[in-house]
Structure formats: C-alpha cells, structure tokens
Amino acid sequence: TQLLEQSPQFLSIQEGENLTVYCNSSSVFSSLQWYRQEPGEGPVLLVTVVTGGEVKKLKRLTFQFGDARKDSSLHITAAQPGDTGLYLCAGAAAAGNKLTFGGGTRVLVKP
Amino acid sequence: NAGVTQTPKFRVLKTGQSMTLLCAQDMNHEYMYWYRQDPGMGLRLIHYSVGEGTTAKGEVPDGYNVSRLKKQNFLLGLESAAPSQTSVYFCASSYTDRVRETQYFGPGTRLLVL
Numbered sequence: 001t002q003l004l005e006q007s008p009q010f011l012s013i014q015e016g017e018n019l020t021v022y023c024n025s026s027s028v029f030s031s032l033q034w035y036r037q038e039p040g041e042g043p044v045l046l047v048t049v050v051t052g053g054e055v056k057k058l059k060r061l062t063f064q065f066g067d068a069r070k071d072s073s074l075h076i077t078a079a080q081p082g083d084t085g086l087y088l089c090a091g092a093a094a095a096g097n098k099l100t101f102g103g104g105t106r107v108l109v110k111p
Numbered sequence: 112n113a114g115v116t117q118t119p120k121f122r123v124l125k126t127g128q129s130m131t132l133l134c135a136q137d138m139n140h141e142y143m144y145w146y147r148q149d150p151g152m153g154l155r156l157i158h159y160s161v162g163e164g165t166t167a168k169g170e171v172p173d174g175y176n177v178s179r180l181k182k183q184n185f186l187l188g189l190e191s192a193a194p195s196q197t198s199v200y201f202c203a204s205s206y207t208d209r210v211r212e213t214q215y216f217g218p219g220t221r222l223l224v225l
Contacts, residue, residue, distance in 0.1 A: 004153075006153075009151065031211065040218065040219070041218055041219070042115070042201050042203070042216025042217050042218055042219055043154070043201075043216050044216070045213045045214065048211045048213075050211065088153055088154070090153075090154075098144075098156050098159065098169060098170075098208075099154075099156070099214070101146075101153030101154040101155070102153050103151045103152055103153045104151070104153050
C-alpha cells in the first residue's frame with residue numbers, strides 16, 4: 001500500500017503570511033493532485049501535476065512536484081481568510097490506478 | 112447541473128442496523144467511487160465502479176456492498192452497521208480514470224453508529 005504523509009497536520013497563521021504544506025511518500029507516483037475541502041462539503045480539485053519537477057501556479061498558490069515524483073508541496077503566498085480549509089494531496093501510481101490520499105492539512109488563516 | 116448528490120446528509124444507526132447510501136450524478140460519468148473520511152486519515156476508497164453493472168473493491172471494502180444498476184446511481188450498503196463504520200462518506204465520479212482526470216465529489220453523508 002502506498003502511503004502519503006502530509007505535514008503539518010494543522011497550521012494557523014495570520015492573514016498576509018505565507019505557508020507551505022508538504023506531501024511525502026517513499027513511493028513514486030505518476031500523478032499527484034491537490035484538493036481543498038471546506039466544512040460540510042466534498043473535496044474540490046485544485047491542480048494535477050504529472051511531471052517530475054513540475055511547478056504550477058494558481059493565483060497565490062504554487063504547487064511543485066518533486067523531481068523523483070515522490071513528494072509535492074503547496075505554497076500559499078499572502079494567505080487570506082478565504083484560504084482556510086483542509087488541504088489534501090492524492091497520488092496515483094499509474095494511469096488507471098486509484099487515488100491514495102494523504103491525511104490532510106488543516107489551514108486556518110486568521111484575519 | 113446538480114453534479115454529484117448524496118442522500119441522506121446525516122444518519123444515526125444502532126449497531127446491527129442496515130442502511131443504503133445513495134449517490135447520483137448527472138454528468139454522464141462512467142466512473143463512480145465511494146470513500147470514507149476519518150480524522151487524520153484522509154479519504155480511503157471503499158468500492159468503485161467503472162461502468163453500469165460493474166463494481167470493484169477498493170482499499171477498505173469489508174462490511175460494505177455496492178451496486179450500480181443505473182449509470183447515474185451508485186449505492187453503498189451497510190448490512191449490519193458497526194461503530195467502526197462511524198465516518199463521513201463521500202461519493203465521487205469521473206469521466207475516465209486517466210491521470211489528469213478530475214474526480215467530482217458529493218457533499219458527503221455523515222453516519223454515526225451507536
């Protein structure tokens with residue numbers, strides 16, 4: 001079973017600060033996705049990365065896939081209260097393989 | 112479009128009772144999934160379906176059964192509920208299972224087994 005470890009589990013910061021969430025594994029993934037989940041709702045896909053070393057930007061969010069495709073990070077610049085939520089990474093070993101989710105990082109951005 | 116809907120939103124069961132969770136999608140997706148979410152453990156795949164009439168086991172299938180009689184519906188059954196099945200259940204669907212494919216999630220069903 002492939003495992004994805006997310007760190008930290010919980011992050012509380014002030015509005016305007018930067019934060020980084022990490023997603024690590026000892027296994028190689030062919031793709032990695034990041035989701036955000038708000039209370040009472042299902043996860044919503046933010047981004048998919050598939051190439052080692054790939055960097056994707058979504059406004060103030062920057063996603064990076066490790067060169068060896070075993071890890072990924074999510075960096076939020078100048079966080080806003082609207083960024084509050086549970087961030088989940090999920091990897092697939094290969095096309096057609098089902099997603100393995102990390103345990104999630106709960107982010108709280110205080111105004 | 113409603114996307115993915117789940118019923119009920121919340122349910123309390125006694126140990127040993129049975130129930131069925133319903134998932135419906137209106138996006139004509141072939142693939143449908145049932146996950147459970149527990150604190151600190153992310154989402155774990157229970158069962159999934161790659162098309163009408165087909166189902167397969169996921170990571171944690173024990174104690175659950177599923178059926179996909181219609182393409183738009185995916186049912187999750189608990190024949191004899193146990194406290195360990197207290198969780199939030201999410202249904203998801205996708206058009207394919209290609210690498211970049213998006214899974215669309217429903218709002219979840221919160222289940223408490225006493």
